[in-house]
Amino acid sequence: MFQGKDVILVTGASSGIGRATALLCNRAGATVIASGRNTAALQTLGDICAAPDRLHAEPYDLCADLNNLPVWIQDLRRRYGKLRGMAFCAGQTWNLPMSQYSPETANQAFAICCHAPLMAARGFCDRRNNTGQGAALVFIAAAAALDPNPAQGVYGAAKAALVAGARCLSKEVAGRGIRVNCISPGLVQTPMMEETVRQLGREFLEQEAPLYPLGFGNAEDVAHLAAFLLSDAARWISGQNVPLTGGR
Numbered sequence: 326m327f328q329g330k331d332v333i334l335v336t337g338a339s340s341g342i343g344r345a346t347a348l349l350c351n352r353a354g355a356t357v358i359a360s361g362r363n364t365a366a367l368q369t370l371g372d373i374c375a376a377p378d379r380l381h382a383e384p385y386d387l388c389a390d391l392n393n394l395p396v397w398i399q400d401l402r403r404r405y406g407k408l409r410g411m412a413f414c415a416g417q418t419w420n421l422p423m424s425q426y427s428p429e430t431a432n433q434a435f436a437i438c439c440h441a442p443l444m445a446a447r448g449f450c451d452r453r454n455n456t457g458q459g460a461a462l463v464f465i466a467a468a469a470a471l472d473p474n475p476a477q478g479v480y481g482a483a484k485a486a487l488v489a490g491a492r493c494l495s496k497e498v499a500g501r502g503i504r505v506n507c508i509s510p511g512l513v514q515t516p517m518m519e520e521t522v523r524q525l526g527r528e529f530l531e532q533e534a535p536l537y538p539l540g541f542g543n544a545e546d547v548a549h550l551a552a553f554l555l556s557d558a559a560r561w562i563s564g565q566n567v568p569l570t571g572g573r
């Protein structure tokens with residue numbers, strides 16, 4: 326699917342969907358820059374991936390200085406070469422009713438769910454930092470961007486903003502052969518889903534389970550679509566937000 330010269334940045338690689346995407350892209354032949362905050366978790370990737378010589382752990386807090394993200398991407402390019410792809414998987418969820426909506430909470434959600442991915446994309450799309458024709462970006466948005474459940478208003482609004490920004494970006498960079506797509510998963514069994522259950526209770530899962538004819542997803546289900554969208558097999562797909570919801 327990829328070659329060693331294909332450098333792919335995966336954010337959120339320390340857990341869940343990002344971790345599965347980093348491992349899959351590495352197994353599929355790419356050189357993977359694996360980013361997250363949890364240094365120990367990133368280092369374990371090197372022990373279990375198919376090709377440790379093509380996996381580079383890069384601990385980084387994406388929200389520490391949002392304005393610096395293009396500079397961070399430029400620094401990665403200097404050290405690893407021009408980027409062929411980015412799977413932006415880092416994220417956090419918020420579960421609170423609209424009666425508790427506040428600019429402070431929304432700002433936190435927008436920082437990691439919208440500003441960070443779009444600022445990283447700004448760095449990626451700088452002509453000096455990507456490989457041009459055939460380069461691709463994939464953002465993990467969420468089904469909540471299209472149809473938020475109760476208590477998903479803040480999270481859904483931030484992810485919807487990401488989807489809009491990504492679609493606009495896809496039009497702006499299409500002329501240079503760069504593709505931009507989103508994936509909007511339903512419930513995927515990762516530490517984030519465990520956190521949602523902790524916040525909303527097990528009744529939440531009991532309500533949701535019958536809505537998923539194919540069951541809840543796992544991280545690899547999302548990773549396979551992300552790797553496909555990054556690859557040349559998806560060369561004619563851009564500007565899309567692909568729902569991935571197990572038949573929901």
Ligand SMILES: NC(=O)c1ccc[n+]([C@@H]2O[C@H](COP(=O)([O-])OP(=O)(O)OC[C@H]3O[C@@H](n4cnc5c(N)ncnc54)[C@H](OP(=O)(O)O)[C@@H]3O)[C@@H](O)[C@H]2O)c1
Nearest residue numbers: 337339340341342361362363387415416467512513515517
């Ligand atoms: N799981 C679901 O049901 C589901 C459904 C729809 C969409 N999504 C989306 O899918 C993506 C991946 O979620 P997941 O389920 O894999 O969650 P997860 O297992 O909790 O992983 C989240 C990842 O994001 C990273 N991260 C969070 N804040 C960060 C920051 N400020 N700087 C750098 N890294 C940061 C975490 O890094 P550290 O752990 O190292 O801090 C971790 O690697 C998210 O965007 C999420 O919104 C998930």
